[in-house]
Amino acid sequence: MSEQEALDFARESIFVLLKLGLPIMMVGLIVGLTIAIFQALTQIQEMTLTFVPKIIVVFLSMLVFLPWMMDVLFDFMALVADHIINIQ
Template sequence: MTGAEVLDIATQGIWTLLIVSLPMMLVGLLVGVVIALFQALTQIQEMTLVFVPKIIAIFVTMLIALPFLGATMAAYMDRVVDMIIMGS
């Protein structure tokens, strides 16, 4: 396996990581901004208020996006296994 092939696998792995983590990160960001706006408007400055809604939103997003996430990771694994089997 050459250095270029290793870099190709690493690049594909990083892109797969970004694609898989993006839905949860975006939902966490949006929920955090909405709750921060709510806290600013109501002047409720409770530090723990953010965590429970954010955890629930990320969990629901993960359940909804699970087929997409699994397919994305399986496609990456198929590419890696094919490269291992081909010996290149």
Template sequence: MTGAEVLDIASQGIWTLLIVSAPMMIVGLVVGVVVALFQALTQIQEQTLVFVPKIVAIFITMLLTLPFCGAVMAGYMNQVVDMIIVGG
């Protein structure tokens, strides 16, 4: 296996990581901004108020995107296994 092939596998792995984690990260960001806006408008400065809505929203997003994430990871794993079997 050449250095270029290793870099290609690593690059695909990083893109897979970004694609799989993007839905949860985006939902966490949106929920955090909404809760921060709510806190700023009502002047409620409770630090723990942000965590529960974020955790619930990310958990629901994870459940909804689980088939998509599994398919993306399975596709990447199939590419890696094919490269192992073929030898390059």
């Protein structure tokens, strides 16, 4: 494996990581901002008000995105397996 192939593999791995994590992080960000705006408008400063809904929504979004995440991981692992097979 040359240096360029190793860098390409590392770059693809990072893109897969971002592709898998970004939707769930964006859902958590949107819920967090919504709750923060609600707290600012109502002046309710309860700490658990931010954590519990975000945990629930992130968990539900993981369930929703799981089939797509498995497809992305399957495609990446097929690419890795093809690369391992074709190493000379």
